[in-house]
Amino acid sequence: MKLTRRHLLLLLPAAGAAWKYVLAGTPEAAPDYNRTEHWWGMLIDLPRCIGCGNCVRACQTENDVPDGYFRTWVERYHVSDYDIENPDVDSPDGAKSGFPPAKDPSGKNFFVPKLCNHCADSPCTQVCPVGATFISPDGVVLVDKTYCLGCRYCVQACPYGCRFINPKTDTAEKCTLCYHRITKGLTTACCENCPTGARQLADLKNPKDPIHEFLKTHAVQVLKPYMATHAKVFYNGLDGSVR
Amino acid sequence: MSAFKDAGHLFRLLGVFAAGLLLFLIVRGFLVPRSFGEYGHYRGNALAEIAARPVNYAGHATCEGCHTDVFDKKKDGKHAHVNCEACHGALAKHADDPASVTPQKLDAAVLCVRCHEANAAKPKSFPQVVSADHASGVVCDTCHQPHSPAIAAGGAK
Numbered sequence: 001m002k003l004t005r006r007h008l009l010l011l012l013p014a015a016g017a018a019w020k021y022v023l024a025g026t027p028e029a030a031p032d033y034n035r036t037e038h039w040w041g042m043l044i045d046l047p048r049c050i051g052c053g054n055c056v057r058a059c060q061t062e063n064d065v066p067d068g069y070f071r072t073w074v075e076r077y078h079v080s081d082y083d084i085e086n087p088d089v090d091s092p093d094g095a096k097s098g099f100p101p102a103k104d105p106s107g108k109n110f111f112v113p114k115l116c117n118h119c120a121d122s123p124c125t126q127v128c129p130v131g132a133t134f135i136s137p138d139g140v141v142l143v144d145k146t147y148c149l150g151c152r153y154c155v156q157a158c159p160y161g162c163r164f165i166n167p168k169t170d171t172a173e174k175c176t177l178c179y180h181r182i183t184k185g186l187t188t189a190c191c192e193n194c195p196t197g198a199r200q201l202a203d204l205k206n207p208k209d210p211i212h213e214f215l216k217t218h219a220v221q222v223l224k225p226y227m228a229t230h231a232k233v234f235y236n237g238l239d240g241s242v243r
Numbered sequence: 244m245s246a247f248k249d250a251g252h253l254f255r256l257l258g259v260f261a262a263g264l265l266l267f268l269i270v271r272g273f274l275v276p277r278s279f280g281e282y283g284h285y286r287g288n289a290l291a292e293i294a295a296r297p298v299n300y301a302g303h304a305t306c307e308g309c310h311t312d313v314f315d316k317k318k319d320g321k322h323a324h325v326n327c328e329a330c331h332g333a334l335a336k337h338a339d340d341p342a343s344v345t346p347q348k349l350d351a352a353v354l355c356v357r358c359h360e361a362n363a364a365k366p367k368s369f370p371q372v373v374s375a376d377h378a379s380g381v382v383c384d385t386c387h388q389p390h391s392p393a394i395a396a397g398g399a400k
Contacts, residue, residue: 109364144289
């Protein structure tokens with residue numbers, strides 16, 4: 001068979017796809033990781049959070065999150081003495097460069113880191129029309145970006161505002177709980193970089209995980225429990241004004 | 244028998260339906276990925292693909308493997324539980340190839356105040372300073388050694 005220019009042109013997309021995999025390098029295998037032995041969540045110890053924004057920067061570095069979009073961010077709440085219903089919340093650039101001094105040091109001021117709650121009954125996975133987002137057998141809500149249509153249903157469905165459409169790929173994106181790290185025995189990038197231990201990765205199926213002792217001995221809440229999402233990001237010392 | 248005299252039409256319709264079903268099944272067989280439905284209503288291979296991404300932060304256990312001297316210095320200080328990469332940045336590449344990838348020198352004037360600049364929203368027990376008043380422009384690591392920041396009697400060690 002004679003190889004014509006047309007044949008070569010037809011081969012280009014396939015070669016391009018193959019080259020992408022060559023550039024990405026060989027994936028690191030995690031042979032001793034058993035998905036059925038874990039059920040991941042996170043503990044956020046609010047009294048320890050200093051709003052430094054290390055978690056936000058680490059997440060961006062680790063996961064190549066585009067500027068102006070966040071898989072995790074930190075909010076600063078200001079609650080005046082008599083108005084718990086209407087807190088003043090700010091999060092300049094997701095706290096990527098920390099926070100400026102508080103406008104009003106009176107009343108209550110505190111930080112609240114936010115991320116995907118990896119809900120056991122997540123509304124976002126239920127609305128996906130093509131099965132591109134799902135909860136993994138180890139309890140992590142993930143997006144299959146090769147399958148995602150970018151229809152934005154899930155972005156609207158998340159009660160916590162934890163999803164966005166990546167402008168480069170035009171697919172839904174969110175916190176993966178650093179699935180590529182936790183399956184290799186590492187902790188997430190945000191937990192690794194939290195200087196005060198305010199964020200801790202928790203394996204709810206591992207009886208030796210300190211989370212169990214913590215949950216037993218502290219007043220721990222999840223965000224928006226009335227949504228019945230069974231969120232797995234637990235907040236210690238959560239103020240009633242946090243939405 | 245008059246009720247069935249045009250039954251041929253029905254059989255033809257049945258044939259069309261059967262052909263349509265066959266076509267649907269064939270097309271479906273091509274379009275639905277092999278691993279779809281392996282664990283649930285999603286592509287099972289996606290799990291391994293997401294897990295296969297390379298890491299950027301090596302993790303403190305990796306650092307500990309080589310830099311035991313720093314860990315000895317850190318372990319009794321206030322920064323014992325601050326992991327290396329929280330200040331030094333993502334260094335998985337350095338861990339893979341320590342000879343050719345060297346970490347950048349850090350600027351204490353920028354780094355320390357990220358955490359220690361006073362802010363009303365920070366927990367009261369956390370050590371905070373108003374940097375402009377605290378040292379009048381002297382860079383933090385002139386007095387404080389970042390791996391063990393308490394100032395020993397007689398100045399910095």
